[in-house]
Amino acid sequence: MKKTVNSVWFLxxxxxxxxxxxxxxxxxxxxxLGRQWPFGTVICKLCLLSAxxxxxxxxxxxxxxxxxxxxSVVFPVWCQNxxxxxxxxxxxxAIWIVSLLLNVSYLINTHADDSDDNFVACYKEWAMERAQFMGWYYDEEEEKEKIKIRKxxxxMRSISMFAVPFTIILISCTLIFFKMRKFRKPKRSRRSFRLIIAVVVCFFICWFPYNIWPFITISGQYWNLDRLITEISVCLAYFSSCINPIIYVFFCHDFKKNFIKSLPARSTKLSMKILT
Incomplete structure (x- = not known):
């Protein structure tokens, strides 16, 4: 594909x-391995930071x-210039710099604890997080200041990583839908509407539990299914990295056209290599 604005976004x-x-x-x-970390402190820091x-x-x-x-839809003339x-x-x-600044604390506060000869844990420094994953007793009174910092x-993370992005995405998709509905054919409008709905719904499902559930656990309201719900919310957030290519790339007309066009060329080159 040619180097365009869209290709930069998708890259x-x-x-x-x-x-x-x-x-x-x-x-x-x-x-x-039962939350046993065998890869060392450096990899522990990089792994959680990368996530x-x-x-x-x-x-x-x-x-x-x-x-x-x-x-692009609402202000086409401005975009052209x-x-x-x-x-x-x-x-x-700018996106990557802001992301790094928002998460540099995880690089600083993440450790691999090898104080136990039989068990090494990769955890963030906050005591509640450590207690939650290790199953230790957690005294809220002794860690009141750390709880305030963590809250x-x-x-900050929920506002910057969910509330604001979701609001912007919802408003943007709504404006796109009404603009396309006004100027395009009904069939094309319905197809675009379904795609817009998919974008909004998938973003909400993947990120809402991940950003809301920590507030429940940090308040001390632990349930019997606390660990299970935590893992499900994390898995949903991880799943967004799998669903992104399907929604934003494979549904893109230019990508499908270029991908189908490239298949014969790739097949021809492969066949020539095999024959020679």
Whole structure:
């Protein structure tokens, strides 16, 4: 595909999803081994940082894609004059810098605890997080200040990584739908409407439990299914990295056209190599 604004968006989104998924086998091994971490402190820090960093970059990129599509539909003349690849690259760099700043605390506060000769844990420094994963007793009174700090971080993360992006995506998709409904054929409008609904619903399902459930656990209201609900909310957030390519790339007309067009060329080149 040619180097366009859309290809820059999708490349950044693909990079975030790929790096995030690249570290998933380590997290899977950690869970399978009963939360025993055999990979050392450096990998522990990088693994958790990559998870949070690329989830943030992915969410911000999805928000930018929605804004860009909305502006392209609502203000086509402005886009023709100002929507450039160079501007897109600058926006992408800003997204990654903001994501790093939002998650640098995880790099600082993540540790691999090897104080127990028979057990090594990879955890964030906050005592409640450690207690939740290790099954230790947690005294809320002794860690009151840490709870306040953690609540503030949860609030900041939920606002910046869910409330604001979801609101922007919802508004952008609504504006796109009404604009396309006004100027395009009903059949095309219905197809676009279904895609818009899919974007909004998938984003909400994947990220709402992940951003809301920590507020329940941090308040001390633990249930019997606390661990299960926590794992489900995390898995839904992880699943967004799998669903992104389907919604934002494979449903894209240009991608399908170029992908189908490239298949004969790839097949021909492969056949020539085999014959020679």
């Amino acid at each position: 950044s989104l693909a990079l975030a999803d790929f790096i995030f998924c690249f570290f998933l086998p380590l997290l899977m091994a950690y869970i399978v 949070y960093l690329n989830m943030s970059a992915s969410v911000l990129q999805l928000t930018i894609i929605s804004i860009d599509r909305c502006i 100002h929507r450039t690849v160079r501007l897109a690259v600058k926006v992408v760099l 503030a971080m949860f609030i």
